[in-house]
Amino acid sequence: MSTKKVRVAIVGLGFGAEFIPIYKDHPNAEMVAICRRNEVELNRCGEKFGIFKRYTRFEDVLNDPDIDAVHINSPIPDHAPQSIAALKAGKHVACTVPAATSLAELKELCAAQRASGKVYMMMETVVYSREYLFVKELYDRGVLGKIQFLRGSHQQDMDGWPDYWPGLPPMWYATHCVSPCLAILSTPNQPAHADGVSCHGSGRIREELIKRYNSPFAVETATFSIRGHDVCAEVTRSLFDTARQYRESFDVMGSNVSFEWQQVEGEEPILHTRGLPEPQIPRRIRVPDYAGRLPEPIRKYTGAIHDATHLSFVQGGGHGGSHPHLAHNFLMAVLGLQPAFPDAPTSANWTAVGICAHESALKNGEKVKIPEF
Ligand SMILES: NC(=O)c1ccc[n+]([C@@H]2O[C@H](COP(=O)([O-])OP(=O)(O)OC[C@H]3O[C@@H](n4cnc5c(N)ncnc54)[C@H](O)[C@@H]3O)[C@@H](O)[C@H]2O)c1
Numbered sequence: 001m002s003t004k005k006v007r008v009a010i011v012g013l014g015f016g017a018e019f020i021p022i023y024k025d026h027p028n029a030e031m032v033a034i035c036r037r038n039e040v041e042l043n044r045c046g047e048k049f050g051i052f053k054r055y056t057r058f059e060d061v062l063n064d065p066d067i068d069a070v071h072i073n074s075p076i077p078d079h080a081p082q083s084i085a086a087l088k089a090g091k092h093v094a095c096t097v098p099a100a101t102s103l104a105e106l107k108e109l110c111a112a113q114r115a116s117g118k119v120y121m122m123m124e125t126v127v128y129s130r131e132y133l134f135v136k137e138l139y140d141r142g143v144l145g146k147i148q149f150l151r152g153s154h155q156q157d158m159d160g161w162p163d164y165w166p167g168l169p170p171m172w173y174a175t176h177c178v179s180p181c182l183a184i185l186s187t188p189n190q191p192a193h194a195d196g197v198s199c200h201g202s203g204r205i206r207e208e209l210i211k212r213y214n215s216p217f218a219v220e221t222a223t224f225s226i227r228g229h230d231v232c233a234e235v236t237r238s239l240f241d242t243a244r245q246y247r248e249s250f251d252v253m254g255s256n257v258s259f260e261w262q263q264v265e266g267e268e269p270i271l272h273t274r275g276l277p278e279p280q281i282p283r284r285i286r287v288p289d290y291a292g293r294l295p296e297p298i299r300k301y302t303g304a305i306h307d308a309t310h311l312s313f314v315q316g317g318g319h320g321g322s323h324p325h326l327a328h329n330f331l332m333a334v335l336g337l338q339p340a341f342p343d344a345p346t347s348a349n350w351t352a353v354g355i356c357a358h359e360s361a362l363k364n365g366e367k368v369k370i371p372e373f
Contacts, residue, residue: 009033016073025297062089080105087112092119094330097175099351106348110373113344121340122347127183129320144254150233151251152177155244167212170220170237174354180250181233193349197224199357222357298324348373
């Protein structure tokens, strides 16, 4: 294990603050600085976590030579401009989802990453959630057989969320349901990328919500093709005026075994095994925890509690226990010990599926080609 430490700054301290204790405890990180615009809130966060370098201006973070890497958690429209500026300033970049809101931004982001030679990683929580890691492990071990179909959904009611959310086209924030469909088919040397998407818009949100992004749809549902694979994936998204408990789901249909996400919170997912007598085909299963893949000091952040008889998960083990896995992968990539997953081209592809899907919905489902990055 390397003893080198990456000096990290976190930008945006809503969701972003959840990563502060993880970097503080990671043996290869030094949690050196935090940044948000509101000085009172900035100081409150700094006092709470004992972080003394505090910035209200993003530009000042980039000018600080004692910062190696920035982890960006600002509002969606800022993700690409801030990531590009940080790469150009010579910083490694981790950025929350989505990577950008236009294809032009994605191209510029990939170009900036290539030119800088620094790490860029989109911090997609789903592909480090314990459910995803479990299904990926089953697939890699051959248990599922051949993958025949993939399906993801992400439904959330965003009424009352900050300024940039109202009316956002659902597919502009689609990486949580797109990413597992592509990640599961990827190998370290061969990422699976989507190459074309067809999407339909359905229903209509309130008129006052439509104006901001000129996007009328309550639900957007898309199918996309994957370069080099005969598998089709289907994803569904809603953000406003649609009744549904929060759900990020991922189903995999395999030739031998299929995985199906639980309907509601608190249930367990189902494995369907082909060839068994009918009543035994579906079986609810307990998904294991993957904290053992992490350095010991940050294992506690997956939210799993182990005792002699059972394994349970506590609230706060954010997004399926993904947060410490994300921070760890990013740090290992910065140290050159493993590739960033997803790296810049893969982050761009996952994000572009949603951007092109919305374009397709506006063209009544016409298939849109996804550019290569
Ligand atoms: N599962 C996930 O991956 C997941 C979950 C939650 C949030 N997110 C993403 O995280 C981001 C932040 O979400 P949130 O709910 O914390 O939002 P928020 O609006 O509550 O917080 C945004 C933070 O960014 C700061 N900020 C805004 N503009 C800035 C600037 N120019 N320079 C520096 N700081 C700036 C704000 O002060 C605030 O601290 C969003 O893009 C959201 O999509 C991802």
